[in-house]
Amino acid sequence: MHGIYEKDLDLNLLRVFMVVAEAGSVTEAASRLYLTQPAVSAALRRLTTAVGAPLFVRAGRGLALTTRGRRLFTMAQPHLQALVEAAVAPAVFDAKTSERTVRIGLSDSNEAWLLPPLLRLLAEEAPRMKLIVVPVQFRTIAEALSSAAVDLAVTVADELPAGTRRLELFTGGFVCLFDPRHARLGRTLSLERYLAHEHVIVSYNGDLRGIVEDMLGVQRRVRVSVPTFNSVGALVEGSALLATVPAMVAREVVSVRPNLRTLAPPMSLGSAPMELLWRSTVEDDEAIRFMRERVVRVAEAAQGPASSKRGQASVAARE
Structure with a gap:
């Protein structure tokens, strides 16, 4: 590319040249x-100087191409046509035939409820498209978006790079997940009983602090700290351990481990919106837009009819 710029050739001159060659007349x-x-004559002089050889000769009242001019015309014509088509032709996306690979950032709490139904949708509507799942969470999503490591993401987020588009999918709370065969908790869970139990927690920092410690400043009796939610169900089942997890995570765990149960935690942990995030620079990318729409559809189905109505009402994303 440096060689192209060093020539200091205005490509508009080639456009003038092509029209003169076709018309045979200035x-x-x-x-x-x-x-x-x-203006046309001046453009031809500039192009002749840049090329370093005459491009036209007089032929009666008109102009005829020289050998050098005809070679330039033959070589430039298809490329200029391609440039024009690239500039004005709309992007064509066909989900049925597209082989695009989309990189989607997911926090581990979203993999179970989102990926299986999303893949089923793709199998029906876009059988050749592929997904690469990149692990993200609220501490890493900003870098993943700003570096274009992901095309879109589903996670809880705080501060994001300028130009990030965000759409709330749902707002979820927390529940306590336990095995009633081993943990006798009753119908309601008191704070005293909660703190007396041993816990499995998810810590992205690799320590003994989870959301309860960070938000309330109390320290639970942590038996094990794991880096993701993926093993929480297996650790709770068959033990007296207690896990405080997002409600969506608990629902997916109980669906495959029906012996487990949930209770409301004995304290308020608030709630944070789960959001669909993408860069404004890919707003017009039809393949990524297609994938965003399918993520929204899956999220609405996961939340039930009330969420579907809310999703239909939310037609605009925000920055």
């Missing part, structure tokens, strides 16, 4: 280009 070319004759 006067006719000026009319087609909506330029004056002196």
